[in-house]
Amino acid sequence: MNGTIENSGTTIFSVDAEHGGLRISIVFIFVAIWLGLFVVLNSLISSEGVNILAIIVSFAATALITQQIERLLKTRWPSGRAVEVQPDQIRIVKRNQVQHEINPEQRVNVLLWRFKIARRSRVPKGWFMVACALEQEDHYIPVYTFMSPDEFDKLNATPHFPLLQSKKELEKEGRENMRLAGEQRRLHIAENIRWMEGAEMTTDDFKQFITRLQEQFPQWMPAVI
Secondary structure, eight states, rough: OOOOEETTEEEEOOOOOHHHHHHHHHHHHHHHHHHHHHHHHHHSSSSSSHHHHHHHHHHHHHHHHHHHHHHHHHHHOSSSEEEEETTEEEEETTTTTEEEEOOOOOOOOOEEEEEOOSSSSSSOOOEEEEEEEEEEEEEEEEEEEEEEEEHHHHHTTEEETTBOHHHHHHHHHHHHHHHHHHHHHHHHHHHHHHHHHHOOOOOOHHHHHOOOOOOOHHOOOOOOO
């Protein structure tokens, strides 16, 4: 779902489609539906002992139903957070309250990085977390998305989004290349902030966000995609 709104020189990106409230609700919905279906199927399907067939069928049906409910809730239950790009300010807001803000007319440091998802969760294993953080005097606007390797390759942006190194690799890098080690440390700081306060976008919105910055603020935003 694209969450971008253009309004009088302001671009607004809705973020965090899979916010915490939605995730918790989906868990409760899944359990409630599964238990209800199991009770019904257990009474309809005869079995001695544990009704394995009823468990499997109710679980599969619940997964399909919950998937549709989740898709519907994403369109009806926004997180309330958004990234706003204006000529004189870039900010993250939540229900009209400013959480983070920088002035794009002044110097802005652009931090770009990625890492591969090592364990399957809501994001498939092997996908990339791809991030862009705008930093100004220790204030950050951290934005990120998740992409499949094929999607990332299509951007031709590998040199611009370096892989985030592990702490062990960072210690080794510090002994061999001080400059790269310094860059990685800055990325680790930005990653910690992204983990706690980052704004998650869809892949299409993330690309549009980067493109908008490149077009509107070429004085500090490099052409990366």
